[in-house]
Amino acid sequence: MTPQDRAQDVLAPPAKAAIFLTVTIRPGKEREARDALADVAGITRAIGFRIPEAALSCVVGIGAEAWDRLYAAPRPDGLHPFRPLAGEKHVAVSTPGDLLFHLRAGRPDLCFELGRQLMVRLEGLVDAVDEVHGFRYWDERDLLGFVDGTESPTLAAESGLAALVGFDGADPDETYVGASYVIVQKYLHDLDAWERLSVEEQELVVGRRKLSDIELPDSVKPDDSHVALNTITDPDGTERAIVRDNMPFGAVGTGEFGTYFIGYAADPGVTEEMLRNMFLGRTPGRHDRILDFSTAVTGCLFFVPPAAFLEDPDPFLARTPGLSG
Template identity: 30%
Template sequence: MAQAQKGIVAEPNLHAQYLMFNVVDDELSVMREKLARVLDLFDYYDEEHYEAMVSGVIGIGNSFWNEIYPGATPRELAPFPDMQCEDRCAPVLQADLFIQIRADRLDIVHQMSIEVLELLKLHVELVEQVRAFRYLDGRDLTGFIDADDNPRGMKKFDVAVIGDDDIEFAGGSYIHIQRYRHDMARWNTLSEKRQEQVIGRTKEHNLPVVDSGLSSHTHRTKLLRHGKYPTLLKQSMPYGNMSVQGLFYVACSNDGQAFKDVLYSRIFGDENGNYDRFLDYTSAETGAAFFAPSIQFIKRSAVSQTVDDMLSSQIDFDE
């Protein structure tokens, strides 16, 4: 079976850097080769600093896929769903590449980010960078446990990674990202009981809140496949400084429609107007859709395109 990129199903880390780029030149064969070298960079740091639990992900933007990998396209790769209802919206950020770097050491995350940028800088412009961190015992900055419904163990693969039924893209994953900005001042005016009703879980022990209703964050985001399996594996982490705080949301799935369904449930809610009340206290500022191919796909494409370019050059020379 094709091997998924390690960062798709990695265990939580202490530090992360999220980078998004737009490609600014037409040397796509060079770009394919350099993406394979980014994977080599991930492997090098993982081996040299195994105790730091290093992982990475390369995602290709929906609008850039057919340029860098012409031919077959992941069947459910689509533009980021641009939604709006009243003051709740999901804005779109145009990005060709998404690179996620995570480790339990901030210095390693920083150095890897520098080396990735150095490798790609002649071909890309950086459009977004967010440094994130683990907060307490895996909580959002609101104080609540984040992604409590995430699958664990091998079930991560069942949710996030495409299986052998799609041979060409086996080992791949659909990725959707959003950068949320929390209104912490407004959130902190709520009593703990009211916060728990909004989230749908207790703050200290992460237990279900019985009277939270159909508009709680937990209810609106917990969509199940076949009635019992989660549809998304979330690799989100908090970010912030003294002025701005929020969550960098990363959702991975083997179903390209799954994120759209969850987002619709949050923004539009049900026919009775039960939307995700947590959106009264946080707002998305960016959103983008990517596909993270398997390791073999990226490396095979780099090699095959290099060979094709060599053959093409030889033909031109002979003529």
């Protein structure tokens, strides 16, 4: 069985609609919550089966503190609470989150129904702490008007290598082959301030042409542009990637507009390095200019176990040294 076969729907193609639902588990409800997670795949199939062309999917992520409460196995190596970052001007906050449900489909009604049924199943067990309904906007653009996710890998081999644990064969005991780590942040945009910039000024902030999406030449692109600070390379020059599935969201009546950042990675350290560059700067004080117009109001890190783990963790516990099912 390949890593893709073992994985949850981490590598699902970008959808037209999504719901990002973050919840905390009530004290004393751990066993019931763990049992409910075993039902997520079945609930998803029951709803998606009626309209298969909409490709409904759900990815479940588990936070560090929740892992300690739910499972006997030690935490996966890269799982820890989201580490806040305090730069000279901007802060990446850490906010509560035990479970993440990333719902995707070609139609928003399927995401809505799946989210509703999941909360019915989890009634009395969890409390919702964040819920964002995302949508595709024009030709894959965010509400700042730029195409988002251009550098996210699209080929199956590249995206698998970037997002799935063990895809490169580096997990010798194969305990969590097909797993992933996901970091999420909800960003709110100051569109009034952003739109006071000229298009040329906006392009220097982002590091790309607004209309064509072509990256600016190095001779023009500022070193504190969003593109420059999110380019991560190994010592040998190999560029490190993550799989993004960011979505715009907004409420026109209240004037709340933003981007929900979600990045899957086999190694969460890659995403964390990008965030350090953004908030702290490669050079102290040279933060990502986009943060002058976009404020992070949430921040969580989750482990996305292989699909089979949620339905029956016992076989995975049996592979863990010192533990048995």
